[in-house]
Amino acid sequence: MHHNHSISHRLLWTSEVAIGVVVLAVATHAYGWGEGLLIALSLVIAYLVPRIVLARQTGASVVAHAILLVAGAMLASFVFLYLASWIDVSQGYTLAYPHLSSDNGRYYHWAWAYRYGLNPDGELPFKGYPMMIVGLWQVLGVSVVWPVALNVMLTLLAVVLTGMTTRRLLEGRVAYSPGVLLATGMGLMLLLSYYLWHGANVLKEPSLYFSLAASGYVLAGVQRRSASNGWRIYWGDVALFAIACGLAACVRPTYLYFVLLGVLMVAGSHWRIHWRIVGLLLCICLLALLVGNSLSTYTLARHQVIASGGWEMQRVFMTGASQQAYYAYVGKYFFYPWWQRVLMLPLSMGVQWVTPFPWLYSYAEATAGDIIPRLRWGWYAIGGIALGYYWLLAWRRQAQLGTWAWWPLVAWAAIAYLFAGTITRYALPMVPLFVPLAVYVLCLVASGRYRRPFVAWITLYAVALAVTLVLCYHIQVDYLQQLHIYYQHIRAALSAIQAG
Numbered sequence: 001m002h003h004n005h006s007i008s009h010r011l012l013w014t015s016e017v018a019i020g021v022v023v024l025a026v027a028t029h030a031y032g033w034g035e036g037l038l039i040a041l042s043l044v045i046a047y048l049v050p051r052i053v054l055a056r057q058t059g060a061s062v063v064a065h066a067i068l069l070v071a072g073a074m075l076a077s078f079v080f081l082y083l084a085s086w087i088d089v090s091q092g093y094t095l096a097y098p099h100l101s102s103d104n105g106r107y108y109h110w111a112w113a114y115r116y117g118l119n120p121d122g123e124l125p126f127k128g129y130p131m132m133i134v135g136l137w138q139v140l141g142v143s144v145v146w147p148v149a150l151n152v153m154l155t156l157l158a159v160v161l162t163g164m165t166t167r168r169l170l171e172g173r174v175a176y177s178p179g180v181l182l183a184t185g186m187g188l189m190l191l192l193s194y195y196l197w198h199g200a201n202v203l204k205e206p207s208l209y210f211s212l213a214a215s216g217y218v219l220a221g222v223q224r225r226s227a228s229n230g231w232r233i234y235w236g237d238v239a240l241f242a243i244a245c246g247l248a249a250c251v252r253p254t255y256l257y258f259v260l261l262g263v264l265m266v267a268g269s270h271w272r273i274h275w276r277i278v279g280l281l282l283c284i285c286l287l288a289l290l291v292g293n294s295l296s297t298y299t300l301a302r303h304q305v306i307a308s309g310g311w312e313m314q315r316v317f318m319t320g321a322s323q324q325a326y327y328a329y330v331g332k333y334f335f336y337p338w339w340q341r342v343l344m345l346p347l348s349m350g351v352q353w354v355t356p357f358p359w360l361y362s363y364a365e366a367t368a369g370d371i372i373p374r375l376r377w378g379w380y381a382i383g384g385i386a387l388g389y390y391w392l393l394a395w396r397r398q399a400q401l402g403t404w405a406w407w408p409l410v411a412w413a414a415i416a417y418l419f420a421g422t423i424t425r426y427a428l429p430m431v432p433l434f435v436p437l438a439v440y441v442l443c444l445v446a447s448g449r450y451r452r453p454f455v456a457w458i459t460l461y462a463v464a465l466a467v468t469l470v471l472c473y474h475i476q477v478d479y480l481q482q483l484h485i486y487y488q489h490i491r492a493a494l495s496a497i498q499a500g
Contacts, residue, residue: 008062012069019073020044026080031087035095042149043079047072050156057164059179064163067186071159071196075152078200086144095143104202108133108144115142125297128250129204144202151206155199158206159189161213162432169220169401169436174443181439188435191378194356194424195431204251208429214244215259216407216433218281219266222274223404233277241281245288253292254303255429258414260285262407306418309334309341313419323422325479326351333420345413348421352412353383354468355424357476379431384461386434388441391457392450401440408433 023043028036047068054060054068086098093099100108111130113120115137124130136146166185167178174181189195198205218241221234248255263285267278305312313334333341333348341348358374390409393399408430415427445454 012062012065015066016069019069019076023076030080030084031095038095038143039079039083039145042145043072043076043152046075046149046153047156049153050160053157054160054163057160057167057182059167059177059182061179061183064179064183064186067183067190068156068160071156071186071190072152074190074196075155075200078197079148079152082148082200083144095145098144100144100202107204108147108202111137112142123297125302126204126252126295128252128292128295129207132207132250133202147202148200151199151201151203154206154210155196158209158213158432159186161210161217162186162189162435165213165217165220165432166436166439168217168224169404170440170443173401174440175447176443181443184439184442185435188378188382188438189432191382192431193372193378194374194376195379195428197372198425198428205425205428207247207251208255209432211244211248211255212258212429213432214240215262216404218244219262219407220404220436222277222281223266223402225274233280238277238280238284242284242288245285249288249292250295253289253296254298254306256285256289256292258411258430260289261411261414262404265403265407265410268403308338309336311335325476326420326422328479330420341417345417348416349413350468351421352416352424352427353421354380354465354472355421357469357472380465382438383434384458384465385438385441387461388454388457389437392441392453393444399444401437405437408437 020040024036024040027039030036031039051065051068054064057064083095083098086100087093087095088099091099097112098108106124107130110120110124110127111133114130115134132150133147136150137143140146163182163184163186167181170176170181171178176184195209199209218237221237225232245256245259248259260282263278263281267274267282311334314332330344330347333344336344354376356374356376389401389405393401394405411430411433412427415423415430419426441450441454445451
């Protein structure tokens with residue numbers, strides 16, 4: 001047994017070295033030895049930090065390390081795909097000043113202008129993330145490599161934390177070892193392509209990935225503590241929670257409302273036992289919310305506008321061409337009264353569940369970055385199994401996982417209510433919280449329990465999902481074609497007027 005254990009570790013180390021050599025070879029071939037070595041070094045560091053964290057965990061098997069290695073290799077490949085589209089020396093785009101657009105460009109160019117004492121273009125509601133980029137540059141030098149490597153590291157840490165949360169929440173409840181639970185929770189994260197893809201970008205989402213995953217881990221620990229040790233304060237958990245809240249406060253303090261929601265939901269079940277630790281977590285969260293709001297231009301009045309809707313929301317959301325078919329169905333969603341928007345939650349939550357779609361691009365012009373992250377079969381599978389928890393187990397007293405299990409669903413509903421389900425990216429930080437529920441259902445079914453009702457549920461879910469995707473495809477594509485014809489007529493009429 002010890003001999004086999006040594007062989008498996010040697011294979012793991014050999015694989016890590018081999019992938020590191022491949023990363024170095026690709027980087028130096030594409031960008032030369034100087035910049036290539038910098039890229040490879042940053043990605044290796046981004047992998048080593050979560051690997052060290054994983055190695056210190058109970059049940060950290062070779063399988064769990066191999067899963068982390070695969071996740072790291074996936075993210076490294078995504079990074080190289082992005083760099084290929086960002087860097088074009090002939091056009092003046094380098095690692096220090098890459099060709100970035102949309103939110104990537106807004107954050108990076110703001111940080112670049114600030115770093116060189118220029119006046120940044122445009123107002124950013126959350127300056128914390130570009131200021132983090134500036135901080136990295138002060139120490140490591142100006143390059144897009146460092147913020148990308150930081151995001152890769154935070155995403156991999158979220159993968160590890162999801163496995164840790166799965167182990168903490170389910171250990172003793174199912175007939176599987178802590179090592180199996182840890183590895184399974186991490187393994188399911190590999191299926192979330194849209195989630196992982198954002199981890200290789202210059203976006204603030206990976207910071208929120210880490211914040212919500214860490215908060216989920218801490219709150220799972222609070223819920224699992226019994227009456228005999230519920231009064232104890234675990235300072236390691238408190239420190240992790242403080243880091244998570246501080247990071248969220250810097251990049252997007254509005255997500256602290258969802259952390260606060262989780263604390264209150266977990267506290268509500270056994271508040272007499274957990275009042276000390278819960279009171280401390282509440283103080284940390286509220287302090288972070290206060291500091292975060294003071295650092296951003298999103299005041300409490302702006303939060304009220306987001307919650308109440310109205311013209312300010314209508315003019316920003318559901319404005320893209322791909323959203324017009326949905327807009328034709330729901331109308332002026334942000335002008336509806338609150339109760340009507342609540343009644344529409346099954347629709348808005350469903351839209352948020354299945355979008356974005358991979359068919360919104362011309363495949364002759366589409367890039368891998370357009371298509372790969374939108375192939376969301378992994379999420380559909382994990383999400384469907386997790387929903388099976390609410391269908392099969394949530395109402396069974398002996399099988400339920402307590403109020404923690406309701407937290408991701410309530411947070412998902414809140415985001416769908418606020419944005420009509422049109423911005424799936426906003427719900428991505430909640431996705432790992434569904435993974436322990438999916439693992440729990442799979443463990444019980446694998447043990448021979450609830451098999452028939454589970455098969456009935458997953459069959460119903462698969463059929464409903466297939467029908468929904470087919471309908472969405474035909475409705476959306478037909479509508480976009482009509483919209484394209486309409487704009488062609490408009491352009492032709494304008495050309496005729498100009499010619500006349």
